[in-house]
Amino acid sequence: VVVGLDPDLGRMPPCVLPDLPDEAGDPAAAARSVTDFNRAIIDAVADLVPAVKPQVAFYERLGLDGLEAYAATIEHAHRRGLLVIGDVKRGDIGSTAAAYAEGHLGEPPPATGRSGLTADAVTVNPYLGRDGVAPFIECASRHGRGLFVLVKTSNPSSGELQDLAVAGDGGHRTLHEVVASLVARWGTEAGVGASGYSPVGAVVGATYPDHARRLRRLMPHAIFLVPGYGAQGGGAADVVPCFDRRGLGAVVSASRSVLYAWQRSGEGDRFTEHARLEVQRMIADITAALRRSGRALGG
Amino acid sequence: VVVGLDPDLGRMPPCVLPDLPDEAGDPAAAARSVTDFNRAIIDAVADLVPAVKPQVAFYERLGLDGLEAYAATIEHAHRRGLLVIGDVKRGDIGSTAAAYAEGHLGEPPPATGRSGLTADAVTVNPYLGRDGVAPFIECASRHGRGLFVLVKTSNPSSGELQDLAVAGDGGHRTLHEVVASLVARWGTEAGVGASGYSPVGAVVGATYPDHARRLRRLMPHAIFLVPGYGAQGGGAADVVPCFDRRGLGAVVSASRSVLYAWQRSGEGDRFTEHARLEVQRMIADITAALRRSGRALGG
Numbered sequence: 001v002v003v004g005l006d007p008d009l010g011r012m013p014p015c016v017l018p019d020l021p022d023e024a025g026d027p028a029a030a031a032r033s034v035t036d037f038n039r040a041i042i043d044a045v046a047d048l049v050p051a052v053k054p055q056v057a058f059y060e061r062l063g064l065d066g067l068e069a070y071a072a073t074i075e076h077a078h079r080r081g082l083l084v085i086g087d088v089k090r091g092d093i094g095s096t097a098a099a100y101a102e103g104h105l106g107e108p109p110p111a112t113g114r115s116g117l118t119a120d121a122v123t124v125n126p127y128l129g130r131d132g133v134a135p136f137i138e139c140a141s142r143h144g145r146g147l148f149v150l151v152k153t154s155n156p157s158s159g160e161l162q163d164l165a166v167a168g169d170g171g172h173r174t175l176h177e178v179v180a181s182l183v184a185r186w187g188t189e190a191g192v193g194a195s196g197y198s199p200v201g202a203v204v205g206a207t208y209p210d211h212a213r214r215l216r217r218l219m220p221h222a223i224f225l226v227p228g229y230g231a232q233g234g235g236a237a238d239v240v241p242c243f244d245r246r247g248l249g250a251v252v253s254a255s256r257s258v259l260y261a262w263q264r265s266g267e268g269d270r271f272t273e274h275a276r277l278e279v280q281r282m283i284a285d286i287t288a289a290l291r292r293s294g295r296a297l298g299g
Numbered sequence: 300v301v302v303g304l305d306p307d308l309g310r311m312p313p314c315v316l317p318d319l320p321d322e323a324g325d326p327a328a329a330a331r332s333v334t335d336f337n338r339a340i341i342d343a344v345a346d347l348v349p350a351v352k353p354q355v356a357f358y359e360r361l362g363l364d365g366l367e368a369y370a371a372t373i374e375h376a377h378r379r380g381l382l383v384i385g386d387v388k389r390g391d392i393g394s395t396a397a398a399y400a401e402g403h404l405g406e407p408p409p410a411t412g413r414s415g416l417t418a419d420a421v422t423v424n425p426y427l428g429r430d431g432v433a434p435f436i437e438c439a440s441r442h443g444r445g446l447f448v449l450v451k452t453s454n455p456s457s458g459e460l461q462d463l464a465v466a467g468d469g470g471h472r473t474l475h476e477v478v479a480s481l482v483a484r485w486g487t488e489a490g491v492g493a494s495g496y497s498p499v500g501a502v503v504g505a506t507y508p509d510h511a512r513r514l515r516r517l518m519p520h521a522i523f524l525v526p527g528y529g530a531q532g533g534g535a536a537d538v539v540p541c542f543d544r545r546g547l548g549a550v551v552s553a554s555r556s557v558l559y560a561w562q563r564s565g566e567g568d569r570f571t572e573h574a575r576l577e578v579q580r581m582i583a584d585i586t587a588a589l590r591r592s593g594r595a596l597g598g
Contacts, residue, residue, distance in 0.1 A: 055391075055395055055398075060398070060399060061398040061399070063402065064363070064367060067363055068363060089391055091388060093454035099354075099357045099359070102360045103356065103359035103362065117359060125424050127449060127452075127460060127461070128452050128454055130459055132452075132454065150427075153392060154392060155393060155427055155430050156393075156430055157430040157431070158427060159428065161425065161427075161428055161477070161478070164465045164466075166464065166466070167465070178460065182459070
């Protein structure tokens, strides 16, 4: 389980918004609240999860101040021993993809008093084909980091392109199956480690379990990043097909259901406890579902 | 013609790198050089072009300092009366896409002493389908701004997914033709103005002129953003099919061939003159090609 850090000022408890900053009116104050909120959440779940997943869009929304909060969040997660998956969904042509890769997976800037944007893994969009993805694989491999290529996303309209039937020899495959085959090939080329996994993972939404089953077979060496659990409607049984027989190979992400768990009780000043309880509940839920499926519990 | 601002410290003239900063060693100094360079280029071409197109990857590469340079570049271009196309290629699920849209197309932060990331148009990746694009259209429409959806990109491997044959009623279409049909529909839904264009444009690479011809017919109301001219190999004849019969409807972008035109002569201290001359040469080149094709010269 990983916790997605998608900060939404409108849903944060009053105790982290002491001056009730108006988001539009004072982005610097808003960004400070975001950093405070994220640090508290990270401290509350650091012993339960291997990683956090900040979604950079919610930081870019606050402009430069928001990106400082993004960097501060990465820094704090690293300090607490967590890996960071930067959910940036970048993708561009070769030389440009290389610049993105250096910015998000390369060496962090030296000690100039400012944090960098460097995460341990990022999400990457495959629409531009191999030369939009290869620079990320190269940079990740060089630095011992990783990436997750969007294969089948969790949103309602993901099928509009991703489920299109692609004509090929002897029948049809969906576009996301074509992407899955590319991910498998790129992963093998990049190298499969002693763990059985390559640095090239895949984003596979919890909201489409039947697709996940086929995708698990198509990408045996890819770690799946699985969004869509919780607020988006995916349940524990839905994420089971993303795991392999060893009960490994998938990280299930939840954001809103964890961050804003306090809203169910209204106990804003206990938001970290509620977040922690929700993560524990989620781990128990998924563990039970894996056990029911007959998978080992490798984690 | 629009000028792409893809700053590469390794190709900038010595006169804007007075302290020869080591990019990895001092990102703040590097970012200041980028800002100085961009401002000089903008001043040199402001009366020749309607817009500049900063590619955000080259700024993110320099971390937070780089993003300050991105914001300062947008601010300077606006001060010189230019439109700014933020080449950000974002795309995510609904609520996240809305956050990106607010960050890049929404209201800029108020006067808190810091510039925002808000451009006049951005590039958007369609892989997540309608609900990854709709929030950008909604935000752009609300603020009188626009977007360019990636349809057929200019890179060598763009065909790997974009040219796949998609099975449908009575034959096959390529994936990029399917995306083009969606762009046309979304544009009609968003509204076609008195100009004949909608706020939903398309990225169509100069490197695939045969595809451009068909795409122009499929998206009659879309403005084409055409990368790939110059350093990537596209010539004036290749971009002609992106224009409509009126000689309108396309903006052709060149980055490296303009920014680093000084390298052909080695006259680093005259880099702005060389950039200006290259833009003039490019305008003349494309104008002549449009004339040869029999199109009107609407611009």
